[in-house]
Amino acid sequence: CDKGFEEENTNPDASTDVEPEYMFTKSVYDALNNSTGTVYEFSAGGFVQHFATYLEVPGLGDKYVYTSGTYPYAYFSGAYVNAVNEIEKVVLALEEDESKTNMHAIASIWKVYVYHRITDLYGMIPYSEAATAYTQSNYSPAYDTQEAIYTNMLETLQSAANAFDSSKASFGSGDLIYGGDTGKWKKFAYSLMLRLAMRMTKVDATAAQTWAQTAISGGVIENISDEAILPYVGGQEINSNPISFQLRNNNYSQSNGGSSNTEGGKFSATFISHLKENNDPRLTSVAAVWVNGVQDTTTSIQQGMPNGLVNKPADFGSLSEPNLNTLLSLTASLTVVGSAEMNLLLAENAARGWISAEPATYYEKAITNAMSNIGNLYGNAAAISSDKIQDYIDSHPLPSSFEAQMETIHTEFWVSVFPDEIEVYSNWRRTGYPELTPVSVTGNLTNGTIPRRLTYPPSEISVNTESYEEAIGIQGTDTFVTRIWWDVE
């Protein structure tokens, strides 16, 4: 009486097997295309005062209030059900096949990229037991300490870098970043290792130094040609620059014309003033003011909106916002790991004496690469001439004392790594630069301090209760002010 039922119960619109290349591509998109509105603009991007909004609901980043919505946890939820689950399946599908070690290594590196962004925002997260529900029937993944996660991520990067074998096949065009180039993936692995190593400077300087030196000797992304860039072809939403897509959706559009931005957003006054005061040519590459229905990039009229406002300012319509044709182009490319960041971290290594080199060399190279690549990323309208780059470098020399060097390097980081707000926020928490003045509005949840982390989703509290409670027992209460492992005072 159940003849034909196996066929009857097979989904006619789905396949029964994972196609690693196609799912890997999805995972790469998903890692970048995760809650870009809520994280880039409304939480991390506000914490580091790149963005501002006068509204309350999206005001977590701007004024440390939380009224409703998914702002504190959208990234967490989005990461696990998309990029994490996908990359875990890809890694699993490639694990057994000897002929696919290159692809397995690339996927393993990407897995580290996916996880490190989650743990940097939340601290303890499920890592070793995450996304094992289908394979191991684990429905309540335990949380790993961030220290354990970092240790494992660094080791994973090391073994992946060692596993590459140029005689074997690799991903093809499905690898949107490097087209399967194992040499570049190796640089990517060491670059990520350097990023993670430097993150540990406050909590474990010795380990930080060891891993940084391993990474640097392995070879990190120092030149634009090696940069991990994710291009977008536009068309479908998934093929469009996710920051552009979301920010256009939430705030910045031709029809809003700068005056009726849906979520009340603008560039922060802190960011625009900094660029203006420093004659940073990147100001006109990314920012614009609406004048007669057109975005005007004239430097003199650029002005940001102060963070912490609770009412719409009278001059809202004439404040700077992202340029729809450059930064917010739907086909703008995103930097996954860039040479500017690496050179800045190398400059810090040199300043710390962990490598024997002149920090200014790396510092200047970081600026040069960041500025000269901006036209490649955002189109010709954003391009910066080499004269302007040289002028900027000449007028912003690296100072001599270590602390001043740190401030200059990481203030430059704050500008150069924009708009990767997750990375900028992590770097700010680690280094404290640039020095930002927190706002204080009634009802803020942090006693007027800039948050140190985001909070977990309610679903973890209600249906992964034991693991959640174990985690906060170790890490501290699930609030915006609790510091995560590498972010010691």
Next chain:
Amino acid sequence: QHSKVSLHVSQKSVRQVLEQIERKTDYQFVYKLDDVDLNRKISLKVSNELISKVLDVIFKGSETEYAILDKQVFLVRKKHQSMSVPTVPGHKTSQPLQLQITGVIVDDQGIPLPAVNIIEKGTDNGTSSDFDGNYTISVSDGAVLLFSAMGFKPQEIAVSGQTTIDVKLLPNTEQLGEVVVTALGIKKEKRALTYAVTEVGGDQFTQAKETNLANALSGRIAGVNVSSLATGAGGSSRVVIRGNTSLSGDNQPLYVINGMPMDNTTMGGSASTSGGGFNIDHGDGTGGINPDDIESISVLKGATAAALYGSRASNGAIIITTKKGALQTGLGIEVNSSFTLDSPMDFTDWQYVYGQGNGGQKPSNQSEAVTWGRRNWGALIDGSTYIAFDGKEHPYTAKKNNIKNFYNTGTTFTNTVAVSGGGETTSYRFSASDTDNKGLVPNNSFNRRIFSLNFNSRIGEKLTLEGMVQFNKSKAYNKSSAGDATGNPNWVNMLANTVDARWLDPGYDENGTEIEWNETPYASNPYFVANKFKNNEVRDRFIGQFALNYQITEDLSVKGSVSKDYTNFNFTAILPTGTLYTNNAAGEYHGFDLIVSETNSMLNINYNKDISEDINLGAMVGGNIRKYKNEQTSFDGTQFIIPFFYSFTNLVTSTTIPTNKHLTTNSIFASFDLSYKNFLYFNATAREDWFSTLTASDGSNSNNSIFYPSLGAGFIFSEVIKLPEWFRYGKLRGSWAQVGGGLPDPYTLNESYTMVPSSGEPLQQVTQVSGQRLLANSNLRPYTSTTYEFGIEAKMFDNRFGFDIAYYNKTTTDDIVNAQLPVTTGYEYTYFNVGKVENKGVEITLDGAPVRSDSFSWDVNYNLAYNDSKVLQLAEGLSTISVASSVGGWAEIHHEVGEPFGVIKGYTMLRDDDGNIVYDTSSGFPVKSELKKIGNSVAPLSMGLNNHFKYKNFSLDVLIDGKFGNDVFSVLNVYATRFGLSKRTLEGREEGLTLTGVDESGNPYTNYIPSTDIRSYYQNMKNYSDHFIYDGSFVKLRQVVLSYNIPVEKLKLFKLQSASISFIARNLALLYSKTDNFDPESSYTNGNAQGFESFALPRTRSYGLNLKLKF
């Protein structure tokens, strides 16, 4: 079925013989006890003889004669000449006969009634009607005629000089020999049932109509819990019988029309609890049934009653029998028209002390007025002027009529015309109906047309064919969204209290762009939504049923049936150009085409035999194949390229996604009935279902079938035990059954992977179900629901009082639970075979006729049901699962071990052991507790009180119903508190608030909130969900119908046979409630997650007129 009969009796009473004939055939005997000598002993041996021949033999030489009409055999005393002789000693012999009266007697369907006794009141003068219902009687002028017949309510008519008196007798529903329709369309005498079945006549639904038939069941039947959804005409229904059986499965009963299952899919799925934009209730299958076509609705409450339906009966079954054609007197045309006005009920009771504004200030310019559009933290409302969001100066006065001013008074116009007729071999009934509704929200309308044809035909001696064809087309325009603020016109409730809703009209500027009235475009302009948003639903539905019955021998018959219920549904939602919250204010397009079809093919063999004189055996075996498909193609896109041109071809981004769900359930079943004499009944059924949905596509799971047995017994003790004269009838019954079910959704046992539409490289992801990540579980097996029930029923005092009391216990084990997963598993939910739920309860039905006189009668029915549900088990280590969450996540619906089905969970202010509020020193506000239970979403206690009064040609029906013991979480009140509309926000407006308690370390803590900052305090209140939970108990005056039967015999117009006009009203008044600012029945989804109020349509109070004509 049986026009011929075989009998073999020796020296049995006429009563026993008649009972045997009734059991063996479809014929029923109708007679007055005085007219037939039931104790006369006879012997008889006939084989496959026509019933009329058999009756000739039985009554030969007796004082009884018979007439057969349809399936009824009327037995009457033979007319003697003496009966019409008026000169009976002791009576008014001096009065000469002055009048010869003639007339026709018909039933409520217009069918002529033979064998009706007609007696001149106070005399022995009498006669009875002939086969065609005609009678002639000679009486004195001023006489009163008394018409009576078995099974009908007696009627008295004063002669008053008339010579023609046509009479319509109404059926007496209180009679004992009641026949009800049970599983698979099998008719059984009610006395033979071993479980609870309640039948409601179609006339209960035809006057004050609900556009969704199922909603009309509210308050009618003990244990049948109807949630009246606040989603307007064309919306769906939620009916739950005896509590929710399954934690995640569909808990609504199976609907059956004329013996074959009907599809009750909610098109496009139930509305979500927190969605926005176009979170619309698309309606379900019961919304496509014309109330005027209903002969009766029979509710099989328990699994025992419905076990023959297998997996789909775990929630009971609702058996709809439609009207059939029959031989007619007159033209056979019926017309039923009604018109109602539907006015919005306003439950809001806001504070009107402080007006729009912030920090004690009213807006001083347009920008402030927009930013503070929803804020009522302004100055004292003093009648001064202020600048509103439109930039104009307006009086700063309380605007209390925004609900009335924004919503229209809706209208509903319903017309049905039915034609029926028939002859010796074939009868038919055709009906056409049109329902036209204008809704509350401007530009909302709904139209439904239903054409239905019923026929049955006798093809030769042994073969009968019956069938039904129904075609149904409905269109709905601009149904209202509910839940979140986006695109929801009901957010008009959140206008500041000094803003007049009409200032927002028409909601758009000269460019067609939505006009902002508050700080966030996500709270849409209600007029913009009403005037510019578009959503269209078009539904074409076709139901066809055919059944052939072949009588192989006198005891054995075989029946083959096939039915198909096919719906083609098309939905388009346009978020127009100029919608501020959409990307680039360029709008969005959402739509889907959906085909839902359910096909059942059934074959059954029936056997019925008298094993001995006292024992009758009935047996049936059969099989059914059910095929269900749900094929949807979704069309979604954003940003219309050419503004105001709303085509799927005109979008910047667009996706087309097909979803095809197919499933098959194969079944075999058997039933066995045994009766002993006329007081002991035994019944057993068995069924096995095989589910395609529980068959792993890779062959790894074969737990795809389940066996369902049921047993029942009934004992009519009043036939055996000597009871007082007034105790007419008493019965005890008990039964036990197991049913169960599979998954509603196919393809959930094995993980699969789907390609994602990409304009670049190919992309693959884990297959999502409705945008959610479902974890496949290949270990699933069917769940089991075990029910036992006991009941006692009795009738007494000349049938003027009766009761039915039932106790049941229903336990579901291995329930397939749709459990939310932590996202860290990589998935959002899965199905586990782990649930255990228990429902036990008592149902009491009392019937009475306190007054029953010739001109005035009062019938009353009271029903009460209490259901105690308890979740006994979830997955190992899992104590709670989340089913749904409100807007903002402020409250959730959970199933929690040890608690009733569907508890509402939320947060409270944290308190220390001494009860002090613990404050968070960072924010200065109370610390939010962990998530905990704050209420129950399902009402355990429900009741209904039906009253029927009749005075001469007037009748009055009054239905009051109520539910008790549930809670509702009100999103409206969250926002009303946040925005300062709620009266509770008056505290601290002048002098501020001093909060005292302890800090996180337990030290005394005080925080002073100045009046200028009072908003931050109330804004923060949303974190403490228990402040917005309300007792959902209510009592409503649900329905009032006042009818006048127009005495058409005096009109003689257009062959009019009967006419009545009625005042009709639904939802007249909320008699008891404990909610603030909203109707306790404010549900906006028919899914399992009940218990939230969230900006649905206002409840409507409907009243109007109904006219029924029969030609």
